[in-house]
Amino acid sequence: MSSATEITETEARVRTVLAEVLEGRVPVEEITVDADMVQELGLDSLQAIQFLLRIEDEFDVELDYESLSLDHLRSVRYFTAEVLGRPVREP
Amino acid sequence: MSRARPARAGAVLFGSFDAERRWRPDGLASLPQLADPGADRLVARMDEALFAAAEPGDLLITREPVAPALLHAREAAGFTCEHRHAGGPDTAADVEHQLLADPELLGRIADFARLRPYAVLPGTGALAERTGHASGLPGSGTVVRVNGKAWSSRLAARHGLPGAGRVVRSAAQLAEAVRSDVERGHPVVLVKDPYGVAGRGTFEVGSERRLTRLVAHLRRQEDRGLRVEFVVQPRYDRVADFSSHLRVDRDGSWHLLGVQHLANSGYRHEMSGPAPRTLTGNLSDPAHPEVLDVVARALAEEGYDGPVCVDSMVLRDGTWVPVVEVNARMSMGGLNLRLDDRVRAHGLRSHLWQEDAAVADGCGVDHFLKMLREEGLLYDGGSAPGVLPLVGGSLTAPRGRLVCAALCPPESYPRLRAAARSAAAAAGISLARPA
Numbered sequence: 001m002s003s004a005t006e007i008t009e010t011e012a013r014v015r016t017v018l019a020e021v022l023e024g025r026v027p028v029e030e031i032t033v034d035a036d037m038v039q040e041l042g043l044d045s046l047q048a049i050q051f052l053l054r055i056e057d058e059f060d061v062e063l064d065y066e067s068l069s070l071d072h073l074r075s076v077r078y079f080t081a082e083v084l085g086r087p088v089r090e091p
Numbered sequence: 092m093s094r095a096r097p098a099r100a101g102a103v104l105f106g107s108f109d110a111e112r113r114w115r116p117d118g119l120a121s122l123p124q125l126a127d128p129g130a131d132r133l134v135a136r137m138d139e140a141l142f143a144a145a146e147p148g149d150l151l152i153t154r155e156p157v158a159p160a161l162l163h164a165r166e167a168a169g170f171t172c173e174h175r176h177a178g179g180p181d182t183a184a185d186v187e188h189q190l191l192a193d194p195e196l197l198g199r200i201a202d203f204a205r206l207r208p209y210a211v212l213p214g215t216g217a218l219a220e221r222t223g224h225a226s227g228l229p230g231s232g233t234v235v236r237v238n239g240k241a242w243s244s245r246l247a248a249r250h251g252l253p254g255a256g257r258v259v260r261s262a263a264q265l266a267e268a269v270r271s272d273v274e275r276g277h278p279v280v281l282v283k284d285p286y287g288v289a290g291r292g293t294f295e296v297g298s299e300r301r302l303t304r305l306v307a308h309l310r311r312q313e314d315r316g317l318r319v320e321f322v323v324q325p326r327y328d329r330v331a332d333f334s335s336h337l338r339v340d341r342d343g344s345w346h347l348l349g350v351q352h353l354a355n356s357g358y359r360h361e362m363s364g365p366a367p368r369t370l371t372g373n374l375s376d377p378a379h380p381e382v383l384d385v386v387a388r389a390l391a392e393e394g395y396d397g398p399v400c401v402d403s404m405v406l407r408d409g410t411w412v413p414v415v416e417v418n419a420r421m422s423m424g425g426l427n428l429r430l431d432d433r434v435r436a437h438g439l440r441s442h443l444w445q446e447d448a449a450v451a452d453g454c455g456v457d458h459f460l461k462m463l464r465e466e467g468l469l470y471d472g473g474s475a476p477g478v479l480p481l482v483g484g485s486l487t488a489p490r491g492r493l494v495c496a497a498l499c500p501p502e503s504y505p506r507l508r509a510a511a512r513s514a515a516a517a518a519g520i521s522l523a524r525p526a
Contacts, residue, residue: 038129039489044447045127045291046357052123053301062304065123 007033011080017058018043018076021051033077038070048073059084099204104145105152105177106209107185108137110420113212114235115286120312120319122284122294123305133492136484138186140494141209143426143481145172150203152177152196154186160457161483168479169433169472175199187214197221210234210420211397233394234419239285240322243386243417250385252377254404254412256283256324262309268323269296277325285320293358295326327412331405333366334424335383339399343391347383349431351424353402356446363424364442365431365501374411382413395419426481427496434498437474442497442504443481446522450491454519456483459493462514468507470498478511486520493520 007015011033018037019028026041037043043051048070052063063083072083107113109131138153142165145151149172156176165171175196177189190196191214200206200222208215211234219225236242240256247255259265265282272280282305284292296302309319332353339345350371354362371379386401400422402415423443430441463469463478470477476499485492493515497507512522 039449042447042449044490045125045130046359048125048127049123049291050357052125056304057298057300060300062307063123065125065308069126070129 008080010084011076013058014055014080014084015076017054018051021047021054031076033080034075036075037073037079043073045070055084099202101148101150101203102146102205102207103150103152103200103203104141104172104207104209105186105190106138106141106215106421107135107154107187107212108209109134109288110210110212111238111286111288111292113185114238115284116235118316118318119285120309120317122282122287122292122321123308124291127291129490133485133490135185136482137494138209139484140423140426140481141421142170142172142174143496144207144421144429145170147171149173149207150175150199152186152190152200154189155484158456158483160460161480164460164469164479167472168470168477185212185214187212187218190218191221200224207421210238229395229397237390237393237395237417237419240283240287240416241285241320243414244322244324246386246389246417247414252382252385252413253410254324254327255414256322259319259321259323261319262306262313265309265319265321265323266302266306269302272323272325275325279326281324281326283322283324285322327404328407329404329412330407331370332415333370333403333405334363334422335371335379335401335403336422336425336428337383337387337399337401339387339390339396341391341396343388345383345387345391345399347380348425349428351427353424360423361446362442362444363427364504365440370405374405374413376410377413379413386414386417390417390419398422398425400425430496430498437498438500439474439476439498440501442499442501442508443495444497444508445492445494448486448491448493448515449521450486450488451519451521452488454486454488456480456486458518459486459515459520462518463511466510466514468510468514470496476500476503476507478507478514491520493522 015031016028019031035041056063073079135154139157142151151172151174153176177186205227206219206224211228213231216231219228241258244256244258257268259268269280279295279297282294282296287293313319334351334353336348337345338348350366351363352366398421400418403413404415405411427441427443434441468478470479479496481496482494485494495511497504499507
């Protein structure tokens with residue numbers, strides 16, 4: 001059984017991308033996998049797009065923007081499971 | 092026996108700030124974007140800032156009520172005009188449609204000499220007709236056309252102005268235009284929605300992989316019958332942005348209201364303030380007044396009259412891109428110019444800025460005003476520098492936006508803004524980005 005603070009390799013990569021988009025405002029080690037990206041970390045809709053574009057680069061996937069909303073950016077863990085964990089378009 | 096109706100005087104100010112979204116034609120393909128109802132809610136409160144353009148005797152109508160404490164602070168600072176708020180039955184409607192459903196306010200609007208909307212939207216024309224102001228505004232079709240980036244790009248290209256963007260009408264054309272810019276030495280190319288809203292309409296292409304994904308995203312929309320129209324332009328190495336504010340009259344004459352230094356954050360307006368005279372005085376090939384004349388004449392030929400904002404940028408190599416964007420409407424820079432006009436007599440200049448904020452539950456503009464007052468930072472209308480919040484309704488939990496003017500000598504602006512940020516933090520309003 002995994003503890004709540006354990007972080008998978010995918011979550012760690014997502015977290016690194018998020019820290020880059022936040023331009024160092026929140027150090028990567030302070031971003032918990034359950035922190036709300038919008039409410040707690042202050043990610044706005046412009047940064048959210050930058051985050052998703054960089055996720056596409058990092059994982060070499062193509063996201064389906066029409067089915068995405070800010071709600072999917074609830075947390076690193078939620079995003080990793082719900083968006084990266086489901087089938088995405090192959091580039 | 093009938094009495095003569097008194098001569099109409101004064102103007103009515105109102106209008107939705109998300110004009111581009113309302114101008115955007117149906118059936119256009121879109122760039123990758125995320126729906127953000129929270130941001131839309133904030134933009135819907137921005138009309139509170141229109142008081143900056145109102146004179147005593149004018150009527151300002153906002154979509155929603157303005158906090159009494161903010162109204163009081165404005166009056167104490169010398170900004171007095173009649174204020175009402177719309178209250179139509181459809182609370183989701185924009186202010187134009189709320190007014191159309193409010194017979195009492197329609198009657199009140201008819202008492203004034205003219206309308207001064209933030210932008211002429213489809214609902215504005217109907218409102219003008221219902222209140223006897225139909226002849227005072229340009230047609231909606233004209234306004235939609237000249238506000239599209241395709242129009243300004245074609246204008247710049249037709250007159251040989253440097254840096255003109257290219258209009259593309261298919262995913263294939265877009266790919267070709269981006270690759271062509273890359274081959275000419277531009278590592279990052281911008282793809283702009285013709286009616287993009289506040290930063291959400293610009294897409295940076297910095298790699299072939301990202302271009303491939305964008306093209307696939309657009310091809311899927313083409314397959315569904317959507318029409319592609321974007322402007323492709325290199326991301327230039329800019330050192331300064333500025334905006335020129337004009338008023339174009341019916342007969343094609345125009346006058347320059349002023350020039351504003353402009354700072355953007357992620358392609359979204361962040362700050363407008365005084366521009367040093369040297370910023371535009373040294374521009375050549377073409378000279379600044381020549382460009383404004385080209386834009387103003389073209390707008391008048393299209394049938395537009397009213398306020399205009401032309402965004403430009405100065406590049407590191409000393410050249411400039413004269414027409415980045417033409418906004419045939421009021422603008423944040425234009426509102427700041429009006430504030431500037433009011434405070435210059437006191438030896439002050441106006442610096443308008445906005446930034447995203449996290450707002451704690453139960454906090455808002457009342458708390459912010461209280462902190463500004465306690466710290467001696469609230470502008471009181473005299474010659475002492477101070478800060479005046481321009482919008483109160485955007486300061487609501489959990490996500491908000493701080494929109495303020497710092498009225499002070501230019502050298503004091505950074506210090507005054509920092510002090511206002513500290514006061515905001517003490518009022519439960521945390522600013523998202525470092526200053």
